[in-house]
Amino acid sequence: MLRRRAVHDRRDGAPAAAAIVVEDLHRRYGDVEAVAGLSFSVRRGEIFALLGPNGAGKTTTIEILEGYRRRSAGTVRVLGTDPERGGRALRERIGIVLQAAGLDDELTVRETVELYASCYATPRALPELLGEVDLEDRRDRRVLHLSGGERRRLDLALALVGDPELVFLDEPTTGLDPAARRRAWGTIAGLRRAGRAIVLTSHYMDEVQQLADRVLVMARGRAVATGSPAALRAGRGRPTTIAFQLPDGATLPPDLAMLLRPGARACAEGEAAIGLCTDEPTRVLHRLTGWALAQGFELRGLSVVEPSLEDVYLELTEEPEAVLHGS
Numbered sequence: 001m002l003r004r005r006a007v008h009d010r011r012d013g014a015p016a017a018a019a020i021v022v023e024d025l026h027r028r029y030g031d032v033e034a035v036a037g038l039s040f041s042v043r044r045g046e047i048f049a050l051l052g053p054n055g056a057g058k059t060t061t062i063e064i065l066e067g068y069r070r071r072s073a074g075t076v077r078v079l080g081t082d083p084e085r086g087g088r089a090l091r092e093r094i095g096i097v098l099q100a101a102g103l104d105d106e107l108t109v110r111e112t113v114e115l116y117a118s119c120y121a122t123p124r125a126l127p128e129l130l131g132e133v134d135l136e137d138r139r140d141r142r143v144l145h146l147s148g149g150e151r152r153r154l155d156l157a158l159a160l161v162g163d164p165e166l167v168f169l170d171e172p173t174t175g176l177d178p179a180a181r182r183r184a185w186g187t188i189a190g191l192r193r194a195g196r197a198i199v200l201t202s203h204y205m206d207e208v209q210q211l212a213d214r215v216l217v218m219a220r221g222r223a224v225a226t227g228s229p230a231a232l233r234a235g236r237g238r239p240t241t242i243a244f245q246l247p248d249g250a251t252l253p254p255d256l257a258m259l260l261r262p263g264a265r266a267c268a269e270g271e272a273a274i275g276l277c278t279d280e281p282t283r284v285l286h287r288l289t290g291w292a293l294a295q296g297f298e299l300r301g302l303s304v305v306e307p308s309l310e311d312v313y314l315e316l317t318e319e320p321e322a323v324l325h326g327s
């Protein structure tokens, strides 16, 4: 059973809903400004996704939060402490799941967890921990013989062995089959229910949409959008797409044809051959179906599609000057 955390700072008992507070963070590497004035906060009991294309500055930001890189300027508080000065005491309160942790293939699951547990003063009990990541029946199996999904769950167990208040998950479901991904999502959602703060990076937008309470999209070291996945999808006048297939030889009337924007990403995607982009889906759908009925056409594959988080992400990261802040 998961332990539910009180939303309090462990050291002084004061309320501390924010697990991470970052204000005007900068990091330069010579001429490169990898992080150029980033501000955000992460609450306890929330999954916060940090997204951005290659080179956006995600790794630099996360390693500053983890205490493994120094910043050039700005203020950072992680669990109430400056990570540059937190040392081992802070690191014991943080769990990190890397994309490829270097584990000893010859050790069993139990031996691997016990090895990591020996680094903590008060580690989690083995049965409870293996239960949380659904690995109880693999405890005596060597790492070498674990499936990809089991290996990722062991990585997660190792990050949780010190009972962290804050967990960093880097691409937690890369390489997993669809069923294993769904199980991993359930485990990650369980971490949130237990009151932990979770910082997630992922290239799977369906995963982010499913798990994240809030998203920060970075490009060129800056935030280009923050907000819930739903707020980002609905934001800034993004049109709805009405998708369908036209019968062979049929031609749309001019007032509907003018809504065809084949170059626009939201219109081009989807299974149907034709997409109309509109901010007035009710009116346009009424007009379209009225026209089709009058012509005696069946509009196969008719659907009304909101932009996906992936559409929004691609649009934002291709236009880094466009700054949006959702709720």
Ligand SMILES: Nc1ncnc2c1ncn2[C@@H]1O[C@H](COP(=O)(O)OP(=O)(O)OP(=O)(O)O)[C@@H](O)[C@H]1O
Binding pocket: 029, 032, 033, 034, 052, 053, 054, 055, 056, 057, 058, 059, 060, 061
């Ligand atoms: N140690 C370093 N020395 C010099 N430049 C660096 C160093 N680390 C990162 N950079 C540069 O800083 C920028 C941001 O890199 P960073 O690794 O933080 O981005 P990222 O968003 O994590 O990218 P990716 O998704 O590819 O891992 C890039 O231009 C990168 O080349």
